[in-house]
Amino acid sequence: MKTSDKGLALIKSFEGFRARPYLCPAGVPTIGYGATYYPDGKKVTMRDKPVLEADATAMLRSMLVQYENGVERYVQVPITQGQFDALVSFAYNLGLAALKGSTLLRLVNERNFVGAAAQFSRWNKASGKVLPGLTRRREAERKLFVGQ
Numbered sequence: 001m002k003t004s005d006k007g008l009a010l011i012k013s014f015e016g017f018r019a020r021p022y023l024c025p026a027g028v029p030t031i032g033y034g035a036t037y038y039p040d041g042k043k044v045t046m047r048d049k050p051v052l053e054a055d056a057t058a059m060l061r062s063m064l065v066q067y068e069n070g071v072e073r074y075v076q077v078p079i080t081q082g083q084f085d086a087l088v089s090f091a092y093n094l095g096l097a098a099l100k101g102s103t104l105l106r107l108v109n110e111r112n113f114v115g116a117a118a119q120f121s122r123w124n125k126a127s128g129k130v131l132p133g134l135t136r137r138r139e140a141e142r143k144l145f146v147g148q
Helices: 005-015 052-076 081-094 096-100 103-109 113-122 132-146
Strands: 019-025 029-032
Touching: 005 052, 005 081, 005 132, 029 052, 052 081, 052 096, 081 096, 081 103, 081 113, 081 132, 096 103, 103 113, 113 132
Parallel strands: none
Antiparallel strands: 019 029
């Protein structure tokens, strides 16, 4: 599966576009739509040149491939496009290791989609603090996951 336009729009809306490098809430240099590294694997630095929005979208699509592949590798049961998109967004934001070790994934693989949907809200903290932006993102992912 590939991330749909709806899934891509969700990711872009929460990541937001920034042409110039900036420090994310975790203090990591970031650019474009939440990219902490470029498709060639080079880490973003605060000295990097600005990117155009179209280039940032292409970079995002390129980087999503590894998250799409990870979701396909870890999910062992059939899922809907919305569920796939929600899991890719989750993994892009938190990393594939977080998805792999999560109760969310375990419940998906048990076909307990109601229980899995309830897990999204548990992932709304950074450095132990609840972040309103993460709370909103997890709710949007949950809605996409359940088909709303």
